[in-house]
Amino acid sequence: MAxxxxxxxxxxxxxxxxxxxTVAYRLTGNHDxxxxxxxxxxxxVRRGLETYRPGSLEGWLSRxxxxxxxDETRRRKRRPVDLLPEEPDRVMPPSPGAxxxxxxxxxxxxxxxxxxxxxxxxxxxxxxxxxxxLSYQEIGDFLHVPVGTVRSRLHxxxxxxxxxxx
Amino acid sequence: MSFAGPSGLxxxxxxxxxxxxxxxxxxxxxxxxxxHLAGCTRCAEELLAVRQARTWVRAxxxxxxxxxxxxxxxxxxxxxxxxxxxxxxxxxxxxVTVLGVGSPRQSPVSPAVPRLVExxxxxxxxxxxxxxxxxxxxxxxxxxx
Numbered sequence: 001m002a003x004x005x006x007x008x009x010x011x012x013x014x015x016x017x018x019x020x021x022t023v024a025y026r027l028t029g030n031h032d033x034x035x036x037x038x039x040x041x042x043x044x045v046r047r048g049l050e051t052y053r054p055g056s057l058e059g060w061l062s063r064x065x066x067x068x069x070x071d072e073t074r075r076r077k078r079r080p081v082d083l084l085p086e087e088p089d090r091v092m093p094p095s096p097g098a099x100x101x102x103x104x105x106x107x108x109x110x111x112x113x114x115x116x117x118x119x120x121x122x123x124x125x126x127x128x129x130x131x132x133x134l135s136y137q138e139i140g141d142f143l144h145v146p147v148g149t150v151r152s153r154l155h156x157x158x159x160x161x162x163x164x165x166x
Numbered sequence: 167m168s169f170a171g172p173s174g175l176x177x178x179x180x181x182x183x184x185x186x187x188x189x190x191x192x193x194x195x196x197x198x199x200x201x202h203l204a205g206c207t208r209c210a211e212e213l214l215a216v217r218q219a220r221t222w223v224r225a226x227x228x229x230x231x232x233x234x235x236x237x238x239x240x241x242x243x244x245x246x247x248x249x250x251x252x253x254x255x256x257x258x259x260x261x262v263t264v265l266g267v268g269s270p271r272q273s274p275v276s277p278a279v280p281r282l283v284e285x286x287x288x289x290x291x292x293x294x295x296x297x298x299x300x301x302x303x304x305x306x307x308x309x310x311x
Contacts, residue, residue, distance in 0.1 A: 009243060013236040021231040031232060038231070039239055046243075111222045129188070130223035136190045151190065155181035158219035159212070165222070 006052045009042050016061060023062050026127045027069045029116030037072070041065050062132045063142040066124045070143075073120040106165050114164035122157030129154050178202075179209045184216055 012020065020041065025034040041064050052060050115123055121143075128139045129150075136150045143150070179199055185191040186199045203209055 009240060013240060017236050018228055018230055021235075022229045025229040026226065034229075035231070035235060038235075042239060042243075106222050108226050111226055115223065126223055130220050131226065136185075136188070147190075151185050152181045154188075155184035155216060158184060158216040158223075161223070162215040162219040165219075 006045065006048050007057060009046060012042065012045060012061065016058060019058055020061050020065065023065045023127060023132060024069075026112070026115060026131050027066065027123060029112055037065065037069055040068050040072075044068060058132070059134060059138060059142075062128060062134070066128060066142060070120055070124060110165060111161075114161045117164055118157050118160055122153045122160065125150055125153040126157040126161065130158075178206065179212070183209060183213045184220075187213065187217055187220065 020038055021034060024037040024041070025031070028034045028037055041061065044064050045061075115126065118126065124143065125139060128134045128142065129136070134142070136147045136154075139150045139154075140147045145153075179186070179202055182191060182195065182199055186196060191199060203213065
């Protein structure tokens with residue numbers, strides 16, 4: 001650790017690179033955007049823009065990653081050229097049989113596609129809860145929203161995801 | 167006992183189902199939710215759906231960055247740092263020049279030629295003519311005035 005307690009880039013890359021990249025990839029849904037996001041997170045780590053709380057490095061990294069992701073999606077929304085939906089005319093293939101056993105074998109790529117079809121706020125809640133494993137309170141603190149909002153976004157996100165993979 | 171939703175009225179469970187699933191509902195509400203579930207097919211189905219979604223997302227594997235990604239980022243960072251350091255040094259040098267510090271004042275060199283000749287002649291052997299003795303220093307040298 002550096003003197004300030006903020007980890008260095010080398011430490012983050014060496015010890016938490018896979019975790020960080022996984023969160024970035026689950027949020028963005030593709031390698032190009034995931035790499036851009038990780039680079040931006042590392043810049044924020046270096047600039048010390050975020051307050052590090054010793055003991056929860058991965059929680060801290062996932063907070064920076066999610067907030068950077070949401071900042072970027074909001075910034076893109078403000079630019080008319082980027083108003084196109086992420087997946088226009090996307091039609092999820094019907095699952096043959098559609099019984100619980102078949103559905104339970106959803107492929108990771110299909111789940112990732114369904115995740116990417118969620119609104120960014122829902123997607124963030126789902127990733128922070130079900131990929132990172134944070135509590136509702138932690139997610140609310142990270143995203144600056146009440147716990148009730150976290151629960152609502154998470155639930156709606158999961159319901160939409162299930163529908164997308166039906 | 168029926169479940170009281172956010173509106174305060176008896177309601178379907180809605181997002182409380184995810185709260186229940188994640189153990190985030192609190193003991194009192196959990197009991198009420200379980201009681202509601204026992205008699206509500208719609209909520210029971212919704213619970214299965216969100217639980218399935220949660221299972222899928224939890225089962226997603228970790229993702230590795232493309233080979234060499236972090237090395238490249240660190241390398242670029244180091245190059246940027248070096249460049250920033252060079253720019254800083256350059257800026258400092260420019261500032262020094264602008265301020266006139268470290269840049270020596272230029273003054274014209276005007277050696278006292280007669281004294282040079284005299285010194286040279288003084289070291290010459292007796293009998294040699296002055297012009298010959300001067301020859302070694304009669305190289306084309308131009309002195310500033």
